[in-house]
Amino acid sequence: MPKEVIHQFNVEFLSVLDEKGKVDSKLMPKLNGENIKKMFELMKLTRILDEKALKLQREGRLGTYASCLGQEATHIGSAFALGKEDFVFPSFREQGVYLSRNIPIDQYLAYWKGDERGMKFTKDANIFTVSIPVGSHMLHAMGYSWACKIKKESRAVITYFGDGATSEGDFHEAMNFASVFEVPLVFICQNNQYAISLPVNKQTKAQTIAQKAIAYGMYGIRVDGNDVFAMYRATKEALERAKKGKPTLIEALTYRRGDHTTSDDSKKYRTDREVNQWKKKDPIDRLRNYMSSKKLWAQDYEDELDKKFNEEIDEAVKKMESLEAPKREEIFNYMYSELTDNLKEQQNEK
Amino acid sequence: MKANLVQAINMALSQEMEKDKSIVLLGEDVGIDGGVFRVTEGLFQKYKDRVFDTPLAESGIVGSSIGLALNGLKPIPEIQFEGFLMPALDQIISHASRIRNRSRGMFNVPLVVRSPFGGGIKALEHHSDSPETYFIHTPGLKVVIPSRPYDAKGLLISAIRDPDPVIFFEPKKIYRAFKEEVPEKEYTIPLGKANIIKQGEDLTIITYGSWVRETLKAIKDSKYNIEVIDLRTLKPLDTKAILNSVSRTGRCIIVHEAPKTLGLASEIIALINEKELLSLEAPIQRVTGYDIVVPLPKLEKYYMPNIDRIKKAIDKVMSF
Structure with a gap:
C-alpha cells in the first residue's frame, strides 16, 4: 500500500502595514485616529524610556538592563488588544507591555536599579512580575488561564517569551497543557532573532516558530512584529479565540537591535550591516509614515511628545532616585506569610 | 474510624x-x-x-x-x-x-x-x-x-x-x-511543631516519617529511658523541642533514611552545637542512609537504617 498524505498543514503570515507605511485595507483592524495616536505615543514612550534607561545604566545609576529597541510594535500592538481584566505574564524584555498596563515608570526603573519594591504592582494592573529563568513562566500563564476557565471568568491571559524560550521543555509543556485543557491563553513569541548570541536558525531547524503550534493541535501564526496593526489584529483575534477555549501561538517576527543586556556586546556575533537592515524596518517610522499620510501626525506633535515624555521620565528618575532606601529587615519579611522563628533569629543578628 | x-x-x-x-x-x-x-x-x-x-x-x-x-x-x-x-x-x-x-x-x-x-x-x-x-x-x-x-x-x-x-x-x-x-471530624496539627512521642531522660532520638515506628521498635526493650521526637515538620524546624530535649538528656541520635552528607541530621547537629554544646555528654550519632544511590531491591537492605544500627548507635552514645 503506498504511503498517503493523511494531514497537511499551513502556516500563515500576517502583515498589514508595509515598510513605507501603506496598509492593506482589507486586513486593517478597526482603529480610530485616537487609538492609532495612542499606539504611537506608547511606542514613543517605550523607546524614550529605553534610551534613558541605557544612559542611566552607563552612568552607573541603573543595574543590568535589557533593551527592547526595535520591538516596540510587538509590545504595543499586542498589549493594546488586551482588556483591562485580562492578565499578562511577561518575560523580562516587555517594557512597552508594562507601560501599556500603566505601571508607574519610577517603580519599573526601581526594579532595574535592583530594588524588589519595583515589582510590587497593584492587583488591578493585571500584570505579573518579570521572570528571569527563560521559558519557565509560560506554565504560570497556563495555570492562571486554567483557573480563569475553572472559575468561569470571561477573561484571557497573554504570555510573552523569546525565540530562545521555545527550546525549553517548559515551552512544550505549557503549549501542550494549554491545548489539552482548552484554556484562554495566547502565547506571544517575540522572535527577535537572537538568544544572546545564538541566532534563531541555530535555535531551531523549524522554518517558523509558528508551526510549532501545529504539533499541539493549536493554531499558530507568524506576524510581522514590527507592524503594530498586524500585531494588534492577530492578538485581538487570538484573545477572542482564547476565550472560547482555543489557545494560540503568535510568532512575532522582529529584531533585537540592542545588545541582549548592558552586559552583552552584540558586535561579537553579528554585523552592523544586519542591524542596519532592520533599522529600515523600524516600527515607529512605519507607523509615522502611515499616520502622516492620514494626517494624524505632524512634526510639532511629535516634538511635543518627545518633550513631554522626556520630562515625564526625568521626573520618574528623580522619584526613583529619591526613594527611601529599603531596610535590612525587609530581606526576611516576604519569605513566608509569617516570619518563622529561624528567620526572626537571623533578622535579629547584628 | x-x-x-x-x-x-x-x-x-x-x-x-x-x-x-x-x-x-x-x-x-x-x-x-x-x-x-x-x-x-x-x-x-x-x-x-x-x-x-x-x-x-x-x-x-x-x-x-x-x-x-x-x-x-x-x-x-x-x-x-x-x-x-x-x-x-x-x-x-x-x-x-x-x-x-x-x-x-x-x-x-x-x-x-x-x-x-x-x-x-x-x-x-x-x-x-x-x-x-x-x-x-x-x-x-x-x-x-x-x-x-x-x-x-x-x-x-x-x-x-x-x-x-x-x-x-x-x-x-x-x-x-x-x-x-483517625477522627472523622476536622482537626489540624500545626506546622512547625514536633511531637514528643515518648518522654525520657537518658537520650533523645530525633526522627520522622517511617523511621518513627522503627525507632520505637528498636528501643522497646532498651534498658535506657529514651525520649523520641517525631519532627513532623522538617521546615520550619521545631528547634525549641530539639534543644529542650537535648538540654535535659545530653545525648542525641538522629535517624533518617536520606543520605548522610547534608541530610537533616547535619543541620540538627549544627544547631545543637551552636546552642547546647555544653549539655552534651557524648558525640551525637547519625543513623542514616549512605551517600550512595539507593540500591535495587536485592541490596536495598544494606542502604536502609535498621533496628540493629539504631541499637548500636544507642550503645555507642550511652557508653561514651
Whole structure:
C-alpha cells in the first residue's frame, strides 16, 4: 500500500502595514485616529524610556538592563488588544507591555536599579512580575488561564517569551497543557532573532516558530512584529479565540537591535550591516509614515511628545532616585506569610 | 474510624475539598484511576470538575499549579514518585518558593505538592529516594512528613490551609502498614511543631516519617529511658523541642533514611552545637542512609537504617 498524505498543514503570515507605511485595507483592524495616536505615543514612550534607561545604566545609576529597541510594535500592538481584566505574564524584555498596563515608570526603573519594591504592582494592573529563568513562566500563564476557565471568568491571559524560550521543555509543556485543557491563553513569541548570541536558525531547524503550534493541535501564526496593526489584529483575534477555549501561538517576527543586556556586546556575533537592515524596518517610522499620510501626525506633535515624555521620565528618575532606601529587615519579611522563628533569629543578628 | 495512612490522607483531601471549593487536585492518574497508590480514590467521582488527570509532565504539573494558585485557587498537585519530582524542581525552587518575595507580598503560592517518598517497598530505580534536603535547603518552602495516619490528616489540613508552598512527603513504606483511630471530624496539627512521642531522660532520638515506628521498635526493650521526637515538620524546624530535649538528656541520635552528607541530621547537629554544646555528654550519632544511590531491591537492605544500627548507635552514645 503506498504511503498517503493523511494531514497537511499551513502556516500563515500576517502583515498589514508595509515598510513605507501603506496598509492593506482589507486586513486593517478597526482603529480610530485616537487609538492609532495612542499606539504611537506608547511606542514613543517605550523607546524614550529605553534610551534613558541605557544612559542611566552607563552612568552607573541603573543595574543590568535589557533593551527592547526595535520591538516596540510587538509590545504595543499586542498589549493594546488586551482588556483591562485580562492578565499578562511577561518575560523580562516587555517594557512597552508594562507601560501599556500603566505601571508607574519610577517603580519599573526601581526594579532595574535592583530594588524588589519595583515589582510590587497593584492587583488591578493585571500584570505579573518579570521572570528571569527563560521559558519557565509560560506554565504560570497556563495555570492562571486554567483557573480563569475553572472559575468561569470571561477573561484571557497573554504570555510573552523569546525565540530562545521555545527550546525549553517548559515551552512544550505549557503549549501542550494549554491545548489539552482548552484554556484562554495566547502565547506571544517575540522572535527577535537572537538568544544572546545564538541566532534563531541555530535555535531551531523549524522554518517558523509558528508551526510549532501545529504539533499541539493549536493554531499558530507568524506576524510581522514590527507592524503594530498586524500585531494588534492577530492578538485581538487570538484573545477572542482564547476565550472560547482555543489557545494560540503568535510568532512575532522582529529584531533585537540592542545588545541582549548592558552586559552583552552584540558586535561579537553579528554585523552592523544586519542591524542596519532592520533599522529600515523600524516600527515607529512605519507607523509615522502611515499616520502622516492620514494626517494624524505632524512634526510639532511629535516634538511635543518627545518633550513631554522626556520630562515625564526625568521626573520618574528623580522619584526613583529619591526613594527611601529599603531596610535590612525587609530581606526576611516576604519569605513566608509569617516570619518563622529561624528567620526572626537571623533578622535579629547584628 | 480506623484508618491507614492512605485513608487518612484521602479523608483530609475529601473533607477539605468539600469545604473549600477553590481546592483542585491535579497530577498523573489522580482522577479516574485514583492515583497509583489510590490516595485520591473516589475524589474524581465526588468532585469531577476539580480533579484533573494531566499529561505526563511534572514540571507542567507544578508550573501550572503555580499559575492556578496565582489566580486564587488552591492546587494540590501529586507527583507520582519522589524520583519524578526532579523535572519540577525548577518550578518549585525558581518560582513557587520565591514569588511572594519577588512580588513583595502581592502574590503568594499556596500550593501543596504531595508525593510518596522513601524506600523499603522493593521498587524500581527512582522509586525509593529521600530527597527532602533539596526542599529543606530552599528558602520559602515548608516541608512536612507525617509518621502516622492521625498526624497525616491533621498535618495535611494545616498544609492545605497554609498560605505558603508546602512539600508534603508521604512515607510510602507505611501507606498501608498499620491503622489507627483517625477522627472523622476536622482537626489540624500545626506546622512547625514536633511531637514528643515518648518522654525520657537518658537520650533523645530525633526522627520522622517511617523511621518513627522503627525507632520505637528498636528501643522497646532498651534498658535506657529514651525520649523520641517525631519532627513532623522538617521546615520550619521545631528547634525549641530539639534543644529542650537535648538540654535535659545530653545525648542525641538522629535517624533518617536520606543520605548522610547534608541530610537533616547535619543541620540538627549544627544547631545543637551552636546552642547546647555544653549539655552534651557524648558525640551525637547519625543513623542514616549512605551517600550512595539507593540500591535495587536485592541490596536495598544494606542502604536502609535498621533496628540493629539504631541499637548500636544507642550503645555507642550511652557508653561514651
